[in-house]
Amino acid sequence: MSADWSGMGWDAWSDLGTVRARLAAGASPDADADYGRTALQVAAEEGSTGVVAELAARSADVDAEVDGRTALWSAVFAGRADNARVLAEAGANPWRPMMNGWPPGRLALAGPTPDLFPRPDGEPGLTDEESAFVTRARGLIAALDDITDDGYSVTCVAGIDAAEAVRRLGATPAADEEIEDIYEDPFDDMDEILKVLGVTDVPGGCVVAQPWGYGAAMPGVQKALSAGTRCYGxxxxxxSGTQGSAAADGVIVEWDTHPGGGYTDESKSTEEILRAYLLQDHAEAELCSRAGLLPADSRSITGTPDLWVKLPDGDHWS
Known part of the structure; x- marks a missing residue:
């Protein structure tokens, strides 16, 4: 049996026998088990309560921080209230300051188990602004929860309406027959099909989308849309999975990101950490949140838009 954590599959972190055998061979619960995460942190996010309890009991410091977070914080962020309770019982401190004002106990207040830890006197709860942010995030998740397909693209634009988006793109109305032909065969003439976009007004701005390809997220499209504002696509x-991007005032400022991926670190702002927590696994909701959009449903992204338009000939990638 290996004296480290190499070769541990995701299911092994729920196998108490396997973990005990590794520990008996000399593996440490505080050792690197996955790209910097300790075994205790990995188990806190992915493992069973029995494994977490075993590792916590053998840890030299159950509140050791890696990348600014403890195993308890990781359990809360991952939605593992069961493991968070085990760690707290093992001595982990829910109110230890970390992650730019989000100790584990305060982060839990924004999640599905706000009563996970008793809040001591003097520990701040959520501000009114943060509580409103939580409400908006939950509303976005509910509104966009029926998006299950892939192959589409979308750009969420702050502060302009659909008519202004069409003007900035230099687009013209697409014929109904052309839309019908695309739905019948979305791979017939990709050069032409990628130029056809849907544009829809939503509270806070507008959405530009394409159900059958990457056209709505092309750099040239985002640069044009973001003049004097910002957009996220x-x-x-x-x-290969979700590929995110962003533009501000005509410049691409983010590329090949992973919206909804749930990653954050202590360098992020208080709001960014909260958004990453609330909107992990909800990429479209994260885009809308960052752009300040509040769509009532998913129609603007994967349904029938307000307008079908066609981009002019030219290079829309650079």
């Missing part, structure tokens, strides 16, 4: 690539 993605292509739900069926081969």
């Amino acid at each position: 993605l292509y739900a690539n069926p081969k």
